[in-house]
Amino acid sequence: MLFCCGYFERKGYAVNLIPITSPRFLTPELLAAMPDWRQIFGNDNPLALEIGCGMGDFVTQVAQLHPDWNFVAIDYYNKGCLKTCKRIDDLELNNVRVVRDEARGFMVRCIPPESLQAVVINCPDPWPKMRHRKRRLVNGEFVAFLADFMLPGGDFHFATDFDDYGEDVARMMPGIAGFENVLAPDFYRHTREQYPLSKYMKKFMAEGKRIYFVHYRKQG
Ligand SMILES: C[S@@+](CC[C@H](N)C(=O)[O-])C[C@H]1O[C@@H](n2cnc3c(N)ncnc32)[C@H](O)[C@@H]1O
Secondary structure, eight states: OOEETTEEEETTEEEEOOOOOOTTEEOTTTTSSOOOHHHHHTSOOOEEEEESOTTSHHHHHHHHHOTTSEEEEEESOHHHHHHHHHHHHHTTOTTEEEEESOHHHHHHHHSOTTOEEEEEEESOOOOOSGGGGGGOSOSHHHHHHHHTTEEEEEEEEEEESOHHHHHHHHHHGGGSTTEEETTTTOSOBSOOTTOOOOHHHHHHHHTTOOOEEEEEEEOO
């Protein structure tokens, strides 16, 4: 079990977690079984999942741009979830909920098949060393896994500053059955209109790096 009595268990070590008391934070108890998302948000609006929300820079902006969508922001980084909650609470963003968990396990447990209108992954850990690249979150197997949770017509948004990761994902996506490239004929772009910038995007852009944006849609 990933979460247990306020402690995060990892590799046999127990680390104190800062408690999160925000009403927009979904506790492990609430997520022990498949949640009723319509009941949680109080409406039937399209549901989007941001994986690896960090400090919540992206979700706070996108949720304000799209008040008629519901957003679930997930990260296993305790302080990131805390900060994200503080931001959405300060802004009273009732269309956002925050989850502290590992994304794949959470999805299997808590996201119904074909229910997501969008999945967003911004600047996932790049694992730059060649021998660590197999640890990267986004690869063909992961996108095929995501597809099962996405509605036909649902969007997959990916962004990274890491050239090799961006090119890898852009090369891999055309081989994944059942997706169309929204940015065609480009496989990726370095800018996207109306796409809020995350904390890491801003940091990398300030260092003069280019962001790789990839956008695919699940076919109906
Ligand atoms: C480099 S940070 C980027 C944060 C944010 N998306 C941004 O662009 O500013 C990557 C984040 O993804 C989270 N993360 C990585 N793999 C994850 C997983 N499998 N499930 C949940 N969170 C994950 C990490 O904890 C970290 O906060």
